[in-house]
Amino acid sequence: MNAFDVLLERGFIATEDDGTPKQVTDMKIRDILEKKSIACYIGFDPTATSLHVGSLVQIMVLAHMQRAGHRPIALVGGGTAMVGDPSGKSEMRKMLTAEDIEQNMAGLKKQLSRFIEFSDDKAIMVNNADWLSPINYIEFLRDYGVHFSINRMLAAESVKLRLEKEQGLSFLEFNYMLLQAFDFLHLIKNNDCILQMGGDDQWGNICAGIDLIRRVERKTGYGITFPLITTASGAKMGKTEKGAVWLDGDLCSPLDYYQFWRNADDRDVKKFLGLFTFLPMDKVNELGELQGKDINEAKRILAFEATKLNHGEEAAKTAQETVEKIWSGDKKGADIPSLEVESSELEEGILAAELFFKLNLTPSKSEAKRLIKKGGASVNDERIQAFDFKITTSHLQEGEILLRAGKKKYAKVVVK
Structure with missing residues (x-):
């Protein structure tokens, strides 16, 4: 199946009431994905040693693209992390050193490798510090700043939201849109990457990159964004009373990770099975129809499949056995903390x-x-x-x- 259709069917791409896909810059990308293999990228923020469940949508998207024969590029924002992305944030991010970023990047690649195959250049990880750090500011403004309209930048949703806050938006952060647009330009020139994807809060930055590519290279770039995933209760995906659900097993054990999925709201099970497992959609739909006590079987499958992807099959089996003993009342026999x-x-x-x-x-x-x-x-x-x-x-x-x-x-x- 066309990768675009897979993402649409599994719930990654939101639709209008009539079924028309939202947040796609040009529907021609569907035909392109049908006809040839392309390179596509998503940016990841190296501000911690681990990604968390909130990043799983982007990770799974790259995995689906690879399974459909395309080449994923995981861009780690080592350069932009020194500036800070204002998108989706109510205040300025903490500045990181180059040493912090390098350490965090190592952890991120280890986690991404569980979902994406990097061997033989089937996928690559790049660090935008490699091309942003050497930039001469005067030359950058002369060659690329001329293509950006302040009015259009101020109209971007991420910028507007910050300007409405008391703390406002620093000039440092205001540069972020230019830098991310330059990332896309660099990747289309050097890696033939024509598609950038990300969360809905990246729409303005992606469109800025597409516009810059058109003006500088006379080429066409494409963009797809995905909605923020929330639970049925309205909570942000991956947030619990203890904080973020990390992908790193040292920060969130396989048992706790399994229990996070096992305790999903009944109303979220079908959606989560589509987004966070590779189960065929007919199986997802079948499990999603279960009601009452029967929904627990769907939760068991969701928890096992999600844990297997992130921690491996053995860890998933151990976690499942432990949790099942707890649920059956055999707490003494359970391998609990x-x-x-x-x-x-x-x-x-x-x-x-x-x-x-x-x-x-x-x-x-x-x-x-x-x-x-x-x-x-x-x-x-x-x-x-x-x-x-x-x-x-x-x-x-x-x-x-x-x-x-x-x-x-x-x-x-x-x-x-």
Whole structure:
């Protein structure tokens, strides 16, 4: 199937009420993707050592493009990260050093390699610092600044939103649109890359690049953007009470990653299966029709497939077995997070809030106290009533103490 149609069918490309695709600069790109193999790119922000679930749409898009015979280019914004992209942001980003960016890039490529095949140049990763850092500012303004209209730049949604905020928009950030447009120009000249993709907040930057390409190279570039994915509750995709759901296993364990997907809202399951797995759409549609308790089977499949893609099949199997034991009531047999403590500590008593924090059941002690106050914390499946409740040796059962946060998040304390 045409890569464009795959992205449309699976829900990456939004449509109007009549089915017309939104946020596509020129529908000719569909015919081009049908007739020949092209190079396409998406930019990734190297501001952390890991990407998170919020980046999965872009990652999966590149993976689908590669599966359809096209060549993905993952552009890591080592140069633009030193400036900061104002798109989708309410305030200026923290500046990064070249050393920070290099370290972060290594982590990003490792994660992207789980989804995209980089061997034999089937896909490439590029760093825009390689061509942005040597730029002579005066020459850049003379050769490329002349093609940008301030009025058009001010009309860009990302710029307008920031100008409405009290902190405004720095001149440093205002340059970002020029730099990203130059990225697209560089890639079409040096890598024959004719398609840039990204989130909806990148629409203005992508269009600026297409315009620059037309003016400088007399060539045609294309753009496709994808809507921000939110959950049925309206929350931003990948955000939880503990923060971002990272792809790095050291920041978010395969078990926690699996549970994130396993706990998806019933209303999101079909959408997530289409976006975040490679299951055939007939299977996605079949699972999406399940109702009531049967939807749990679809959630199990979603969690397993998503975890397998990011952490590998063995890690997915282990996580699934652990979670299924928990759901079946076999907490003792489940391989859940544990903390060893001295028996003397338990004799004195340890605050439950402190243990919940140490076991990563909550992001902070204060959050643990709030969880206890709301009645969402338990010890050995008995609700904890007071925020200053202490765990002692009296709670030991066969040498262990079982703690639970919410409905299905468990950890245990073990005596050394």
